[in-house]
Structures are given as C-alpha cells and as structure tokens.
Amino acid sequence: TPLVCYGCFLTVCLSVCAPAARTRGVMKEFSDVYEQQYPVALFNSVRFEIEGGGGTQSQLLHRKDPLAGRSIFSGSLFQYLEENRKWRNRFVSVPNSYIISLYDSKAAHERGLHPKVSINCAGYKALTSMEEYMELINSSLPDTKGKAGSNPFIKCATQFPLILWHPYARHHYFCVMTEKEQKKWHAVLQDCIRHSNNGLPEDCTVQTPAFTDAVRLYRQAKGHYGTWDMMCGTPTQILANLVMETLDPELKNTIGPRLKGKIQQRQRNWMLISDAVYRQVLSQTSGQYQALVEACEAQRAPLDARLRTDMDQIITSKEHVSSKIRALVLPKAEQLLRNNVQPYINSILDALMEPTSRGFSEVRDVFFRELVEISKNSINGGGKEKLGDHMERLSMLAFHPVKMQSCYEKVEQLNLEGLQQRFSVSSTSVFVNRAQILMGEQMDNAVYTFEQILNQSLEAKGESDLCKTIQRCQDRVLKKYDYDSSTVRKKFFREALLQIIIPYMLQHLSPSCSPELPRFKELIFEDFSRFLLVENVFEEVVLQSVTKDIMMAVKEAAVQRRHNLYRDSIILSNSDPNLNLLGETSPVDWTTKFGGDEPEGSFCGGMAEGGSGKKRRQVVSMIQLDGVPLPYESCLEPLPPEPRSPDSVDEIRDLINPVVEVVLPVSKENQSDVANGMKPVTGTITMEDGVQEQITHVTTMVDDVPRKSPQDKMSPQTILQQLVGSKKQEAEKEHQEEAAIKNAIEEIEIAVQEDDRERIAEVAKSDLESSPPPAKDSSSHLNGEEKIIDPVDVEVILA
Incomplete structure (x- = not known):
C-alpha cells in the first residue's frame, strides 16, 4: 500500500520470500546428490554384510541401553522472557533424550503437561x-x-x-x-x-x-x-x-x-x-x-x-575402474603428500594426542577413585544395602556431567595452532566433541564390565572378604580399560588425521583431476552405473594414497611410553572367554539384589516417555548445600527438598543474609516483657570459626512450655545487649561479650533450684544439642550440673 515505505516492503519480502526460494534451491541440488549417493551407500552396506569386516575385539562389555528409565537432571532456575523482558522462575527437566524442557513449575512437570519451551x-x-x-x-x-x-x-x-x-x-x-x-x-x-x-x-x-x-x-x-x-x-x-x-x-x-x-x-x-x-x-x-x-x-x-x-561383477568392475583412476591420480597425490602433508603429520598427531591421552587417563583415575570409595565402605563395615547404593550410583558414572567434567576439560585444551589454517580446519570443536563422546563410552563400558564381574564373584564366593573381591575385579577391569582405551584412541587419531588431510588433498587435486573423471564412466556397465560413481572412486584412491603414512605415524607413536598406547603387536582378542558370556546377561539391578529400598528423592518427578506414568531415577543430584564436597558426590544421591529460586525481595534477602538461632534463658514471669517480632539492631557477633558478622535484625520468639521459673532472672533484652553490644562499643566488643556472658551465667547459677536439677539439665542438653554452632559458646556452660530456665529463641540475621 502507499502507506508502507519501499524499504520496509522490501525487507518484509526478503524475510518471507528469500528463505523459501533459497531452501527450494538448496534442497533441489542436495536431493540430486543424495539420490546418487543412496545406491552407493547401499552397495557398501551389502558388500560389508557379505564379506564381513575385521576389527579389533573390545575387551570391555557394552551396555545396550544404559539410560533406560532414567533422566539426567532437573531443578529450578531463572529464565529471561523476551516477551515482557522479565525474569521468571522455571522448573527444568533434562530427560535421557537430552532435550531440555522448561515448565512453569515442578507440579506442571509431574502432571505430564506440555513444557513451555523445549530446546534441542x-x-x-x-x-x-x-x-x-x-x-x-x-x-x-x-x-x-x-x-x-x-x-x-x-x-x-x-x-x-x-x-x-x-x-x-x-x-x-x-x-x-x-x-x-x-x-x-x-x-x-x-x-x-x-x-x-x-x-x-x-x-x-x-x-x-x-x-x-x-x-x-x-x-x-x-x-x-x-x-x-x-x-x-x-x-x-x-x-x-x-x-x-x-x-x-x-x-x-x-x-x-x-x-x-x-x-x-x-x-x-x-x-x-x-x-x-x-x-x-x-x-x-x-x-x-x-x-x-x-x-x-x-x-x-x-x-x-x-x-x-x-555383487561379484560389480566388485570386479569397480576394481578395474579404480586401477585406471589410480594411474591418473597417484603420481600427483604422492607429490602433494610428500611436499605438503608428510612434514606435518607428526605435528598434527602430537597436537591431537597430548590432550586426548590426558583425558582418557583422567577417565581411568575417576573410575579408580570411585572404586576406592566402595572398597573403603566395605572395610568400614558397610552392609550389603550400602554396597547396593554405591553400585547403583556407580552405574551412572559415565552420564554424570559434573563428575565427568574434569575428564572433558582435558580434551578442551586441544589446539592445532598454525596447522588449523594450513589445512582449512574451521575449528577443533568437531574433534573435541568426538573425543569426549568416546571417553564417556569407555567409562560406561568399564563400569558395566566391573558390575558384571563383581556380580559373578559375589554369586560364586559370597560376601566374605568383600574388599579383596572388589580389588581383584578392579584390577581385572583396569587392564581391559587400558587396552580398549589404547585401541579407541588410535582409531580416533587415524580418523582425525583423515578428516584433516583428505579435504586438503581433494582441494588441491580436484582442479587437475576432476575434468578427467567423466571419461572413466565409459568403463562402467550401465546396469552398474548407479552403484559405481567415478567421483566416489576418485576419493577412495586419494584416501588409499595417504592411509599408509597415517597408519605408520600412529604406529610409531604407540611405541612412545608418554602416550600410554599399546603396540599393534599386542593382541588380547578372546583373552577372556568367560567375560564374553557375561555380555549376554541382563544388567544387574543392585537395589533389588541387595533388598534395599530406592533412596527417597532419587527419582526425578517427571513422567516417563510414552506416557507410562513411571518416575525416572535421576543421574545428577540437585545442588548440594555449602560445605558438601562437589567433585565426587554420588551420581544418584537422594535429592534434598527441592531448592526453589526466590520469587520476592524478602526471599532473596533471606538467601543472602543467613539466620543464626541463639537460645537464651528467660523466666516465665518476665515473658510478658519480651515482645515477639523483628527489630533492627546494629552490632556484630563472633561465629564459631572466629569470624565476626554484622547483625541487622533480631527476631524474638517465646517458648510457652510451662516450666518452673527461677527466683531471680534477667530479661532477654539485657542479655542480648550484653551479647551483641552496640555499634559505638565495637572496639571493646570481645571483652564486653565475655563479661556479659560470665555475669549472666553466674546469676543463672544462683537462681537454679536444687530439686529440679536433673530434669531441667536433660531438657537443656536436648535444647543445646539442637542449637546451631554460633550459640555453642554462649550456652555450653549450662550443661552438666547447672540448672537452666525457660529458653527464648532468637533469630539473628547476619549481613
């Protein structure tokens, strides 16, 4: 319309029409290539099925569906809503599909409602x-x-x-x-x-x-x-x-x-x-x-x-065409390889091997430390229920992002330096991601193999001398891990070198070789032309020209001890036939085996996929409280009460300002002088660790439990003033606190009645044991033979 400016109209047209037209164009070109590659891929698949393929046999067992019935993580955080530019508290669930789902609340998730947002x-x-x-x-x-x-x-x-x-x-x-x-x-x-x-x-x-x-x-x-x-x-x-x-x-x-x-x-x-x-x-x-x-x-x-x-005729035809293309390509490929590739192969390999080997070594260390914890539990007299809990948590070690983070960080240090520009490598993220996935797979294979071997040993020998049984199984699995991790790393290095070198060689060989390829189509029968494409044969010839050098470089690297690689001459295939039989058995349900109940809170409050209504066990625990070690907490720890992000200023203040409870004595007759409520106070208090904290508010609550009152008492206001002082007396606070506490205790001791000594002392002991550490110094003198009077709960909010 005339009311719309030309620039805005053009922008709208581009935003709507350009994507549709460009998508149709790209998909048309891609479809033509895909339709050509589909019969070639089918030919390679059927040929592999008929001829078979040899490969190094894994020493560790593989679990088929490790995350069945489990979720990864759930919790609450703030999400920024672009619609109203506000932050909103969201409940987040991460199922075993790794697609992040956001809900209005945990209740909405438990009711099986659709998430507000799903993020792939x-x-x-x-x-x-x-x-x-x-x-x-x-x-x-x-x-x-x-x-x-x-x-x-x-x-x-x-x-x-x-x-x-x-x-x-x-x-x-x-x-x-x-x-x-x-x-x-x-x-x-x-x-x-x-x-x-x-x-x-x-x-x-x-x-x-x-x-x-x-x-x-x-x-x-x-x-x-x-x-x-x-x-x-x-x-x-x-x-x-x-x-x-x-x-x-x-x-x-x-x-x-x-x-x-x-x-x-x-x-x-x-x-x-x-x-x-x-x-x-x-x-x-x-x-x-x-x-x-x-x-x-x-x-x-x-x-x-x-x-x-x-099949036989197609293979013969392909070999004939390959020989002709090889005669054209090999002289050029060998010269390019000799001048521009071979001098850099060892440098690329070293850049790949150092961080990758450190990462796999860290996987071994993390696995070993977890097994040491299980052995310590058995030495300290942990029962079979404890063993079941530990093994249940160990089973999800490979899928615990926090515990595996130290392993993943080692590989993230991978850097190809100047080689990245020479070989047109956009970034190292492709190699880092692949190495991390392989590390997780190796960890799960080691854990699963240990589970099967330990279960077999317990069934044969029982639970006597459990620590030695665990150590024998541990040594057996670690040897297999060393061999398998070496095999996996060498395969990863070969594939990474090919991903770096082959595109570089194709980029330099294609301008001179591609114009010559159409004439080789005449050598392929028309009936086989869909399965044999000269472009694919050309790339296979280039691949074969560099494979020998890559294999030799990796083989030489295996001799160096610093990389912890086994030589190719060391073959352990079929070295443990009894273990191969265990691979056919079902995974061990440690909770059921040892008769323990599922830890309360170890389930994520979500509906299982498919609408089965079953709750999933959660791999990663909720956020731990301060002071609890984070790097090696259990994978399936019982979840504490759901931590909820604050929704108001008061709740945020409560999180920032910790509350300390202090129990102080007051008589029943003087309870009327103590008013419940919060008062702003300026002062400091010395914590158990000697650190002084500012006091901003004091909340007083009177316990109405009837008890015999002493004859002579002090008011809680007087004692509180003696404890915290005022801002003007901060310089002499420590001496005043000691004097005030000493005077208060002396007056309380005089007022105690002898006939109620034992009964009140028991009450005082129970009250003091439930008090937090900051109140320990001010009330520890009331234990034993002294008598106490009715307590008053005082909340002290620290700045």
Whole structure:
C-alpha cells in the first residue's frame, strides 16, 4: 500500500520470500546428490554384510541401553522472557533424550503437561558470562559492532548467568543464585550440547553414509572443504544449517543496514529476524527431506536384489575402474603428500594426542577413585544395602556431567595452532566433541564390565572378604580399560588425521583431476552405473594414497611410553572367554539384589516417555548445600527438598543474609516483657570459626512450655545487649561479650533450684544439642550440673 515505505516492503519480502526460494534451491541440488549417493551407500552396506569386516575385539562389555528409565537432571532456575523482558522462575527437566524442557513449575512437570519451551541443543554454545556473549553478538551483524564494554540489551538478575547461543536460532538466557549452581548447570548444558552434536546414528548403515556424503559433496561443489562446525543435530537441522550458510550473509547485508534504533535494539531485532527465518527454513527442510528419504527407500528392495545377484561383477568392475583412476591420480597425490602433508603429520598427531591421552587417563583415575570409595565402605563395615547404593550410583558414572567434567576439560585444551589454517580446519570443536563422546563410552563400558564381574564373584564366593573381591575385579577391569582405551584412541587419531588431510588433498587435486573423471564412466556397465560413481572412486584412491603414512605415524607413536598406547603387536582378542558370556546377561539391578529400598528423592518427578506414568531415577543430584564436597558426590544421591529460586525481595534477602538461632534463658514471669517480632539492631557477633558478622535484625520468639521459673532472672533484652553490644562499643566488643556472658551465667547459677536439677539439665542438653554452632559458646556452660530456665529463641540475621 502507499502507506508502507519501499524499504520496509522490501525487507518484509526478503524475510518471507528469500528463505523459501533459497531452501527450494538448496534442497533441489542436495536431493540430486543424495539420490546418487543412496545406491552407493547401499552397495557398501551389502558388500560389508557379505564379506564381513575385521576389527579389533573390545575387551570391555557394552551396555545396550544404559539410560533406560532414567533422566539426567532437573531443578529450578531463572529464565529471561523476551516477551515482557522479565525474569521468571522455571522448573527444568533434562530427560535421557537430552532435550531440555522448561515448565512453569515442578507440579506442571509431574502432571505430564506440555513444557513451555523445549530446546534441542544441537549447534548451541553454553556461555557463563555476559562479556563472552556480547563478543559473539557484536560480531554477528555488520555495521552494528558495539564499543568495547557496551551494555547488553538484557540485564541479568544475578551475577551467575547461563546463556545458550546459536548462530541462527533463538538464544536462551538463564541465571542462578550461586556459583556452585552455575558450574553444575553449565556442565549439564554442555552435556546436552555434546550429545545433540554427536552425529547421526551409526546403526543406519545406508541413510547415514548417504546423507553425510551428500552434504560433504554438496559443500565441496561450492568450494567448502574441511570440517564443518554446523554438521550437528538431526538431518533436518543440518540441512537448515546448510541453507543458512549462504542465506544468512545475504540477509545481513540486505536487512542489517535498514535496522534502526540504538545498537542494542538493532542487535535484538536482528536476532528475532534470524530466529524467524531459521524456523521457517527448518520447517521447509523437514518436509522436503522426509519426502526424499521415502522416495529412496521405496527403491531399496529392487536395488538390494540386484546387488546380491551381481555383487561379484560389480566388485570386479569397480576394481578395474579404480586401477585406471589410480594411474591418473597417484603420481600427483604422492607429490602433494610428500611436499605438503608428510612434514606435518607428526605435528598434527602430537597436537591431537597430548590432550586426548590426558583425558582418557583422567577417565581411568575417576573410575579408580570411585572404586576406592566402595572398597573403603566395605572395610568400614558397610552392609550389603550400602554396597547396593554405591553400585547403583556407580552405574551412572559415565552420564554424570559434573563428575565427568574434569575428564572433558582435558580434551578442551586441544589446539592445532598454525596447522588449523594450513589445512582449512574451521575449528577443533568437531574433534573435541568426538573425543569426549568416546571417553564417556569407555567409562560406561568399564563400569558395566566391573558390575558384571563383581556380580559373578559375589554369586560364586559370597560376601566374605568383600574388599579383596572388589580389588581383584578392579584390577581385572583396569587392564581391559587400558587396552580398549589404547585401541579407541588410535582409531580416533587415524580418523582425525583423515578428516584433516583428505579435504586438503581433494582441494588441491580436484582442479587437475576432476575434468578427467567423466571419461572413466565409459568403463562402467550401465546396469552398474548407479552403484559405481567415478567421483566416489576418485576419493577412495586419494584416501588409499595417504592411509599408509597415517597408519605408520600412529604406529610409531604407540611405541612412545608418554602416550600410554599399546603396540599393534599386542593382541588380547578372546583373552577372556568367560567375560564374553557375561555380555549376554541382563544388567544387574543392585537395589533389588541387595533388598534395599530406592533412596527417597532419587527419582526425578517427571513422567516417563510414552506416557507410562513411571518416575525416572535421576543421574545428577540437585545442588548440594555449602560445605558438601562437589567433585565426587554420588551420581544418584537422594535429592534434598527441592531448592526453589526466590520469587520476592524478602526471599532473596533471606538467601543472602543467613539466620543464626541463639537460645537464651528467660523466666516465665518476665515473658510478658519480651515482645515477639523483628527489630533492627546494629552490632556484630563472633561465629564459631572466629569470624565476626554484622547483625541487622533480631527476631524474638517465646517458648510457652510451662516450666518452673527461677527466683531471680534477667530479661532477654539485657542479655542480648550484653551479647551483641552496640555499634559505638565495637572496639571493646570481645571483652564486653565475655563479661556479659560470665555475669549472666553466674546469676543463672544462683537462681537454679536444687530439686529440679536433673530434669531441667536433660531438657537443656536436648535444647543445646539442637542449637546451631554460633550459640555453642554462649550456652555450653549450662550443661552438666547447672540448672537452666525457660529458653527464648532468637533469630539473628547476619549481613
């Protein structure tokens, strides 16, 4: 309409039409590549099934479904609502799918209501500071870079923020009250991101390789070689990222200059636009990819039948074509390898091995320390119920983000330095994430193997000398872990080297070799042309040219003791046939086996998937109270009463200002002189550890339990004044406190009646035992033979 300016109209058209048109274009090109790669992936799958594949046999057992019936974490935190720009208390549940669900309250979660927000963390980053977040925001939109230290467009309610950042999707802002909460939540969020980024399911032996190869070949055709950070999440998310890779810069250049207002407002508006576009692209790629997969799967049966009939002829034809392409490619590949790759292989390998080996070593140490705790329990006379509790907690060690955090941090130090630019590696996050996933798998394999071996030993020998039995099983499992971790690391190093080197070689060989490839299509029979593509054969030839050097480099590294790798000549396959039989048995239910009840509060208050209504056991405990060791608390600790974030100023003040209860004597006759309520007081009090704390308020409560009163008494106001003093007397506080307490005790001793000595002393002892440490010094003289009078509970609020 004439009322709409041309610039706004153009912006709206771009925001609506450009994503749809770009998505259709990208999906059309991708679909063509996917349809070509699907028969090739099917051929490789059927060939592997027929010929079989050799591989090093694992020494540790593998658990099939370790997280069945469990959730990871739940708790309360503040969420920032962009609609009204306010912070709201939310109950957060993290099930075993690692999709974060936010509810209005815990009751809404327990009733099975739909969450307010569900967050799939694929592609996100978990941040713990506004400074780090603003660095990413300031570089996200051209021509809106803020000055250093510019104020963010949101004000965090506390000094402990938690931010989920995504290059395209909506950002999520949270905060908690304590640093310990922040560390635990950050570990949980990182674990959700780690598992969401963990690639596509490997059990899909046709769809997964067809999809990954199609994405790689599509990006290579656009000139993008090397690793890609946004190759994470579901196929739909990856395709949406593929569209946004080219669409996002265009929208920034077109829409960015038209955004008006202050820099914070322009940044906020751009994020809203980016999220809306991303959701639109995500919706479109979902439907189109589903239709593509269904079309290819419909052709699978006839393709599979033809493959099984003509497999020998297809393999012979492929070998013939490979020999011809090898004659063309190998001379160029060997020269490139000799001049530009071989000198850097050892440097790349060292950069990968150091942090990765430290991480796997930390996994071993964490596992060992947990077993030591179980052995200590058996030595100290812990019963079988205690053993059941310890083993139940140990079973979830690999999925405890906080306990595994020390292992994951070692790998995060991975740095390829200058090699990253030379080989076009966008970042090391791909390798870090993969190494962390492998570490978690190895930890769970070690735990599961220990469970099975210990269970077998207890059934054979009983529970006598439990400590020695645990130590024997521990030594047996650690030897197997050392071998398996060595095998897994060497495989990881080989794959990482290939991911770094192969794209570099393809990028340099393709310009000269690709124009020659079409002539090799004439060597392939038309009936086999769908299963044999010269582009794939070309990449296999390049892969074979560098494999020998990579294998040799890893083999030489295994000789060095500092990497804790076994030599390839050491083979332990089938070294423990009895253990292989245990792998077929079901997991041990330690709680049922030892007859213990489920620890109260060890369940997450949520509905199980599928609407079964069963509550899930929770892997990570709630936030612990101050003073409780955090790094090695149990994985399945009984949950304390649900910690609730404050909803009012008074509740926040109560969290910041601790309350100390002090019991002071007062007679029944003088209770009328003591008024219940809170009074502002200025003074200090000396805690048990000698630290002086400021007193801001005193709340007095009188116990109305009838008791015999002494003849001579002091008022609680007088005693309180003698205890805390006034602000003017702070310099002489310690001496005044001692004198006041001494005088008070002397007067109480004189007033005590002899005939009620024993009865009142028992009451005093029970009252004093329930009193907190700060009141210990002022009331400890009332134990034993002295008599006391009726107590008055006084709450002292510390600044």
